[in-house]
Amino acid sequence: xxxxxxxxxxxxxxxxxxxxxxxxxxxxxxxxxxxxxxxxxxxxxxxxxxxxxxxxxxxxxxxxxxxxxxxxxxxxxxxxxxxxxxxxxxxxxxxxxxxxxxxxxxxxxxxxxxxxxxxxxxxxxxxxxxxxxxxxxxxxxxxxxxxxxxxxxxxxxxxxxxxxxxxxxxxxxxxxxxx
Amino acid sequence: xxxxxxxxxxxxxxxxxxxxxxxxxxxxxxxxxxxxxxxxxxxxxxxxxxxxxxxxxxxxxxxxxxxxxxxxxxxxxxxxxxxxxxxxxxxxxxxxxxxxxxxxxxxxxxxxxxxxxxxxxxxxxxxxxxxxxxxxxxxxxxxxxxxxxxxxxxxxxxxxxxxxxxxxxxxxxxxxxxxxxxxxxxxxxxxxxxxxxxxxxxxxxxxxxxxxxxxxxxxxxxxxxxxxxxxxxxxxxxxxxxxxxxxxxxxxxxxxxxxxxxxxxx
Numbered sequence: 001x002x003x004x005x006x007x008x009x010x011x012x013x014x015x016x017x018x019x020x021x022x023x024x025x026x027x028x029x030x031x032x033x034x035x036x037x038x039x040x041x042x043x044x045x046x047x048x049x050x051x052x053x054x055x056x057x058x059x060x061x062x063x064x065x066x067x068x069x070x071x072x073x074x075x076x077x078x079x080x081x082x083x084x085x086x087x088x089x090x091x092x093x094x095x096x097x098x099x100x101x102x103x104x105x106x107x108x109x110x111x112x113x114x115x116x117x118x119x120x121x122x123x124x125x126x127x128x129x130x131x132x133x134x135x136x137x138x139x140x141x142x143x144x145x146x147x148x149x150x151x152x153x154x155x156x157x158x159x160x161x162x163x164x165x166x167x168x169x170x171x172x173x174x175x176x177x178x179x
Numbered sequence: 180x181x182x183x184x185x186x187x188x189x190x191x192x193x194x195x196x197x198x199x200x201x202x203x204x205x206x207x208x209x210x211x212x213x214x215x216x217x218x219x220x221x222x223x224x225x226x227x228x229x230x231x232x233x234x235x236x237x238x239x240x241x242x243x244x245x246x247x248x249x250x251x252x253x254x255x256x257x258x259x260x261x262x263x264x265x266x267x268x269x270x271x272x273x274x275x276x277x278x279x280x281x282x283x284x285x286x287x288x289x290x291x292x293x294x295x296x297x298x299x300x301x302x303x304x305x306x307x308x309x310x311x312x313x314x315x316x317x318x319x320x321x322x323x324x325x326x327x328x329x330x331x332x333x334x335x336x337x338x339x340x341x342x343x344x345x346x347x348x349x350x351x352x353x354x355x356x357x358x359x360x361x362x363x364x365x366x367x368x369x370x371x372x373x374x375x376x377x378x379x380x381x382x383x384x385x386x387x388x389x390x391x392x393x394x395x396x397x398x399x400x401x402x403x404x405x406x407x408x409x410x411x412x413x414x415x416x417x418x419x420x421x422x423x424x425x426x427x428x429x430x431x432x433x434x435x436x437x438x439x440x441x442x443x444x445x
Contacts, residue, residue: 052190070205071198
């Protein structure tokens, strides 16, 4: 049941926090992308189907709260899962440090490019009045957001790994004591 | 070339189908009641989380700088901004006063009627700088109306008004455009945003003597934007002699981070 609906629920919860709590929280002026951190954690843990479920649910919630044309966030998150799947299968070991460091940078750049392409397409079609513009500062901002979120992803992974080790150790000690 | 499994294709097709169908329903307006219901249903909890985020963001700001200096600086900055706004309003009133005296022989300053609204969320996005507020067309909010912060500074315009909620496009967004006027030189131009990072005044006629340090207010040339709303101060004015127009950076009076409450003019 949790495997079936857990990722959808996680997607809704994280997206909800993304548009409310984390929308104003920045570190050194750079946005915390809790949406991407959670998605990449799922991907790095090896749950492909979970990542797709999460992407669909989270994308819908963000689209409901965004003035952008509906579907932009669903398509962007789906695109990210596909891109990561290809990259992790072709270039890196999922558990390697290099994979952990590079996926976030790639995800931040890819999100920007996906959204830029979609906004341009919708603007060209006359569907939206929003015209995506890029300035010199955009590159710095993307780079900063990428680095910040990479650090946060590594920290979160480290906490999860330690917590997992601690729990495993506790279970092992208990079973040893019983035997 | 990496290939995806059948199950993966199912999720991709499902996701794309949801996006496309949702997009069509959104554009045709069929999805509006559902969107409105979802946003309205979550609004109280969302407001709570948004405000907690704002509080934490403010906390981060203090921790990352030297606390005492930052606090004092903040207070002084706020005070200066308040005085700048008051000064801008007074100057605009004085200019308006003079003109009305000359033309009509009497002065009548009408107070703006506004709808106080709470910010319930925003879309942290590279291309859009927007806020979601808890008032909509049921409260008299219409698209294109001016949105002010608690100090009376123009921070945006209503982009989309649902029944119970509305989306505000901030003036720092590249898609935002308001006609502004420099208070002393009376130079007019389009006040446009720069990717959520800054605001500039473009299309200033070459012969207009716009100068650094002048306060910029709304010109009142648009239907829903009244005259005299404070925007910011002109910074470096740039323009070559052989060009028709020049442009200038604006240091806005408004603080575009941590906005909790806004006022939409009716």
